[in-house]
Amino acid sequence: MNDQNFEDAGSPGWEDQTQRNKTMRDAAGEAFSKASDTARDAGEKAKRAAADAASSMNVMGLLNDQLGVGAHSANRFAGSMRVAADDLEHENPMLAGLVRGFAHNVDHYADRLEDQTVEQLAKSASDLTRRQPALMFGLAALVGFFAFRTFKSASASSVASPPIQPTHSHPVGDNHG
Numbered sequence: 001m002n003d004q005n006f007e008d009a010g011s012p013g014w015e016d017q018t019q020r021n022k023t024m025r026d027a028a029g030e031a032f033s034k035a036s037d038t039a040r041d042a043g044e045k046a047k048r049a050a051a052d053a054a055s056s057m058n059v060m061g062l063l064n065d066q067l068g069v070g071a072h073s074a075n076r077f078a079g080s081m082r083v084a085a086d087d088l089e090h091e092n093p094m095l096a097g098l099v100r101g102f103a104h105n106v107d108h109y110a111d112r113l114e115d116q117t118v119e120q121l122a123k124s125a126s127d128l129t130r131r132q133p134a135l136m137f138g139l140a141a142l143v144g145f146f147a148f149r150t151f152k153s154a155s156a157s158s159v160a161s162p163p164i165q166p167t168h169s170h171p172v173g174d175n176h177g
Contacts, residue, residue, distance in 0.1 A: 063118045074110035078103040 081103035
């Protein structure tokens, strides 16, 4: 039997079997390598997606915190307006009432702002734009107008040129005129 095993190992059928096994091993190794590369790429993409999500959540957290700080500042501004209205009460009660009403509105909006997240605020703005497009267009035009005027006046004042006409100064005591 041992002689027959050696004979089978040297026969052409044995070489074909060995070649097929080698081909299958190579194909399996290549498939494993590709699967490993694909898994590594998927893992890196998942890590990047998780990092992006964490980053956006961090940014949203910061924006929500800033929204709270802004609401708190608006509440302080409304308090300052109330103090100003109290000072105005003796001189101009009508103006004092107007300032108090404005302070109440600022306080109300600040309280509403404090209880909202950035996402809720963006959704509210989007809903308002859908309901009142003319109002939003008008506000955008008004902001654009003021921005244009601000930039125009800033550029005009930053390019100041010296006067073209020479200035004449007469010495003291010279009465030619």
